[in-house]
Amino acid sequence: MQHGSRDITLRFLAEPSDVNFGGKVHGGAVMKWIDLAAYACAAGWSKKYCITAYAGGIRFVAPILVGSLVEVNAKIIYTGNTSMHIGIDVQASDPKEVNQQLTTHCIVIMVAVDENGKPTPVPQWNPVTPNDIFLRESAIRLMNMRKEIGEEMAAHVKKP
Incomplete structure (x- = not known):
C-alpha cells in the first residue's frame, strides 16, 4: 500500500480574530490549528478521508501573541490497522526574529x-x-493508559 509524506508543517500568522480577552491566542484557535494539521498529515499519509478519533494530552506550555509566526508540525508516530497516531508541536515566534518557542504539544x-x-x-x-x-x-x-482512563471514566457515567 502506497503512502504519502509522514509529516507536514503549517505556517501562518496569528490574527487578531484568534485572541481571547487577555490578549493572547485562545485555546480554541490553537485546537482548530492542531486538528487541521492532524487531518492534513493523516490524509496525506493514508491518501484517504480521515476523522478525528481522539485528541489528548494537550499542554499549553506558553501563550501565543497576535502577529506571531505560528508553525504547527504534525508527524505520524504510530499506525494501527485503520488509525494513525500523530504527534503535534505548535511553535510560535516574532516573525522578525528566529526564536521559535514551543507553545503547545499533543x-x-x-x-x-x-x-x-x-x-x-x-x-x-x-x-x-x-x-x-x-x-x-x-x-x-x-x-494503554487511555484504555485505563476510559474504564475509570466509565464509572462516573450515570447508569439509567
Missing part, C-alpha cells in the same frame, strides 16, 4: 474511513531511528 489519533464512513486500512509506518522507535513506544504506552 497527540491526535485520526482514523481513515471509506465512502460509507467505515474504518479502512492505512499504510503501516515502521520506525527506524532510535528517536522514532521511542516515539512509537511512547504512543503505545499512551494508548
